[in-house]
Amino acid sequence: MADILQILHDYGLLLLVGQYPQGPLGGLALTLCLAVAGLCLSFPLAVLVGMARTSSNKAIYLPVSTLVHAIRGLPVLMIIFWAYFVVPIVTGTSVSAVTTVVCALVVYELAFMGEVVRAGIQAIPKGQIEAARSLGLNGFGVMRRIVLPQALYQMLPSILNQFINLIKNTSLGYIISVNELTYSAYQINAQLLTKPFQVYAILAVTYFLICWSLGLCMSRLEKRIHARRNQRGLAASPAL
Amino acid sequence: MLSLDFSAILQGRYLDWLIAGAAKTLMLFAASWLIGFLLSLLIAAARSSGLRALQAASAAFVGYHRNVPGLVQLFIWYFGVPQLLPEAWQQWINATGSEFIFATLALSLNAAAYMSEDLRSGIRSLPPSQLEAARALGLSYASAMRKVILPQALKVAVPPLINQSLGLFKSTSLAMAIGVAEMTYASHQVENESFRTFEAFAIASLFYWTFSFLIMGLGHVWTRRLSARGAR
Numbered sequence: 498m499a500d501i502l503q504i505l506h507d508y509g510l511l512l513l514v515g516q517y518p519q520g521p522l523g524g525l526a527l528t529l530c531l532a533v534a535g536l537c538l539s540f541p542l543a544v545l546v547g548m549a550r551t552s553s554n555k556a557i558y559l560p561v562s563t564l565v566h567a568i569r570g571l572p573v574l575m576i577i578f579w580a581y582f583v584v585p586i587v588t589g590t591s592v593s594a595v596t597t598v599v600c601a602l603v604v605y606e607l608a609f610m611g612e613v614v615r616a617g618i619q620a621i622p623k624g625q626i627e628a629a630r631s632l633g634l635n636g637f638g639v640m641r642r643i644v645l646p647q648a649l650y651q652m653l654p655s656i657l658n659q660f661i662n663l664i665k666n667t668s669l670g671y672i673i674s675v676n677e678l679t680y681s682a683y684q685i686n687a688q689l690l691t692k693p694f695q696v697y698a699i700l701a702v703t704y705f706l707i708c709w710s711l712g713l714c715m716s717r718l719e720k721r722i723h724a725r726r727n728q729r730g731l732a733a734s735p736a737l
Numbered sequence: 738m739l740s741l742d743f744s745a746i747l748q749g750r751y752l753d754w755l756i757a758g759a760a761k762t763l764m765l766f767a768a769s770w771l772i773g774f775l776l777s778l779l780i781a782a783a784r785s786s787g788l789r790a791l792q793a794a795s796a797a798f799v800g801y802h803r804n805v806p807g808l809v810q811l812f813i814w815y816f817g818v819p820q821l822l823p824e825a826w827q828q829w830i831n832a833t834g835s836e837f838i839f840a841t842l843a844l845s846l847n848a849a850a851y852m853s854e855d856l857r858s859g860i861r862s863l864p865p866s867q868l869e870a871a872r873a874l875g876l877s878y879a880s881a882m883r884k885v886i887l888p889q890a891l892k893v894a895v896p897p898l899i900n901q902s903l904g905l906f907k908s909t910s911l912a913m914a915i916g917v918a919e920m921t922y923a924s925h926q927v928e929n930e931s932f933r934t935f936e937a938f939a940i941a942s943l944f945y946w947t948f949s950f951l952i953m954g955l956g957h958v959w960t961r962r963l964s965a966r967g968a969r
């Protein structure tokens with residue numbers, strides 16, 4: 498225990514922000530930045546993927562479904578390696594490891610969050626869509642005004658869950674030497690050499706606290722949304 | 738433009754590495770799946786038992802494995818735990834090439850935590866009167882679990898369990914971080930030596946796709962069979 502406090506005292510700042518402000522941002526701050534960037538970039542794309550996956554147009558549905566399955570069939574590490582190789586070809590310039598990891602995480606998350614969006618869209622009762630169509634809205638209008646607002650609200654807990662997954666997956670940046678939390682711990686361990694258990698225990702506890710507290714938020718949110726929907730359901734049927 | 742030449746890496750030592758990597762991945766998957774599945778039965782039973790201490794311990798086990806990245810779990814086992822063992826054990830571990838053992842351990846514990854959650858929701862989907870009836874017939878808690886509850890819960894839990902198996906199969910690639918020469922490691926090694934990046938990653942990806950789609954297909958077949966049975 499004394500060892501752990503000593504490590505936290507000596508290296509706590511390094512774990513939190515890396516070499517910042519003398520050097521690049523790293524540690525926990527970078528981990529969270531990577532996860533937030535991954536979420537923000539993959540979310541709009543995931544909405545498109547979700548819409549495509551519920552589309553009745555085969556020309557849209559088939560290629561997107563194939564892509565989703567292809568991504569789901571690969572380990573994240575493999576996608577990171579692909580990104581390392583493909584992204585510079587696409588952009589024409591060499592890119593940093595941070596960009597590589599964000600690209601890889603966005604691609605990976607796309608497949609999973611796309612399924613979350615799909616489930617959200619499919620949970621909206623068909624009657625609503627028919628009613629909206631009969632009121633004269635076109636397919637896109639129904640999506641934008643009726644289906645997505647409700648679906649996204651119900652999906653909030655699942656999106657938070659995906660964010661937790663993203664945080665955990667950022668640890669893979671370690672493999673290509675992105676300066677995030679796991680890599681910082683690895684560096685500290687390489688300096689100390691004699692206390693790997695303590696260093697990695699600190700690392701594990703840090704991840705645990707973040708993901709666990711987000712998980713708590715998630716289940717609270719879930720309950721709240723559930724309660725609110727039930728309430729509305731009751732209000733909508735006064736005859737009972 | 739890229740000029741592709743798969744034959745360059747499908748021969749000699751490159752091919753040997755890839756084959757060995759594929760075999761390692763499958764071994765890692767099979768061993769971790771088996772251990773993980775058996776453990777998950779125990780954990781699910783412990784979590785549904787009325788005993789406070791057992792429930793808390795299994796909840797902590799599941800909580801740890803769900804909220805810490807798999808890579809960090811691997812590091813704890815591979816770098817951290819040996820430090821806590823007696824000197825003689827450490828030497829034995831170092832002498833016997835411990836990467837594979839620790840990777841299997843870490844992956845199977847992780848899989849056990851996730852699978853036990855699926856089993857638990859399977860158990861919860863059964864009416865509680867089942868357990869009560871089994872107990873009333875004179876079965877002990879353990880044999881009521883083993884003979885009545887778990888077989889039924891398992892059936893309900895098969896689709897999520899198949900999904901977990903896919904996750905486990907993919908996470909075997911994490912083992913490369915501690916030097917297990919599985920498929921991802923092998924493809925990286927081939928890429929490093931031959932500079933045939935596209936070919937090396939394409940072959941590894943094909944390997945992962947083959948087995949991932951097999952596992953996904955299994956899930957589809959099962960769900961279809963179940964719904965066909967329900968419709969009858």
